[in-house]
Amino acid sequence: QQQVKQSPQSLIVQKGGISIINCAYENTAFDYFPWYQQFPGKGPALLIAIRPDVSEKKEGRFTISFNKSAKQFSLHIMDSQPGDSATYFCAARRSQGNLIFGKGTKLSVKP
Amino acid sequence: DTGVSQDPRHKITKRGQNVTFRCDPISEHNRLYWYRQTLGQGPEFLTYFQNEAQLEKSRLLSDRFSAERPKGSFSTLEIQRTEQGDSAMYLCASSTEVGWLAGVGETQYFGPGTRLLVL
Numbered sequence: 001q002q003q004v005k006q007s008p009q010s011l012i013v014q015k016g017g018i019s020i021i022n023c024a025y026e027n028t029a030f031d032y033f034p035w036y037q038q039f040p041g042k043g044p045a046l047l048i049a050i051r052p053d054v055s056e057k058k059e060g061r062f063t064i065s066f067n068k069s070a071k072q073f074s075l076h077i078m079d080s081q082p083g084d085s086a087t088y089f090c091a092a093r094r095s096q097g098n099l100i101f102g103k104g105t106k107l108s109v110k111p
Numbered sequence: 112d113t114g115v116s117q118d119p120r121h122k123i124t125k126r127g128q129n130v131t132f133r134c135d136p137i138s139e140h141n142r143l144y145w146y147r148q149t150l151g152q153g154p155e156f157l158t159y160f161q162n163e164a165q166l167e168k169s170r171l172l173s174d175r176f177s178a179e180r181p182k183g184s185f186s187t188l189e190i191q192r193t194e195q196g197d198s199a200m201y202l203c204a205s206s207t208e209v210g211w212l213a214g215v216g217e218t219q220y221f222g223p224g225t226r227l228l229v230l
Binding site for chain 2: 006032034036041042043044045046049089091093097098099100101102103104
């Protein structure tokens with residue numbers, strides 16, 4: 001059973017455009033929702049994160065929108081750049097501490 | 112602060128051999144996690160330590176897998192009698208609950224991973 005569903009699987013965006021990645025979760029006990037960015041051959045790096053008592057969080061060009069009632073959250077990347085081309089993972093934290101990851105979205109930003 | 116380090120970065124072994132990986136967390140991080148990532152998938156949780164205590168093990172962690180964190184600092188993950196299905200990237204992450212207690216959230220910092228190929 002996949003507890004965190006992520007879409008789309010891949011995304012192509014023009015430079016300067018907005019990239020949007022969506023995630024849905026099932027377990028209402030999740031208490032922390034981070035997004036990670038991963039480049040080939042590297043470990044995931046935290047991009048931005050949100051707690052469920054907040055509906056939106058913005059850091060630079062990256063914004064998380066969180067809808068607790070719908071059990072959905074999304075990542076928006078404004079003014080997407082070729083350097084943003086990477087795989088993005090949403091995740092949800094279990095109360096015991098480990099993260100449950102989505103399957104990832106491969107983002108390609110075309111110049 | 113050099114971040115989370117893992118050694119080796121790459122390992123090629125033959126089926127049936129034993130392998131051991133090492134993770135050095137960020138200093139003063141008392142929590143340490145092991146995850147496994149296969150191609151095209153997100154990381155999957157394997158096991159978790161708080162200080163030297165192993166608090167949780169995933170059902171993915173078969174009896175061929177063992178992890179230790181003897182002094183609450185570095186950790187090792189050993190796979191005995193490797194199988195081709197064990198081929199994956201093994202990731203280590205560390206964190207501290209200080210951020211969580213402060214209401215910020217528990218950031219898990221990942222290492223670069225050890226890529227294992229079992230022939």
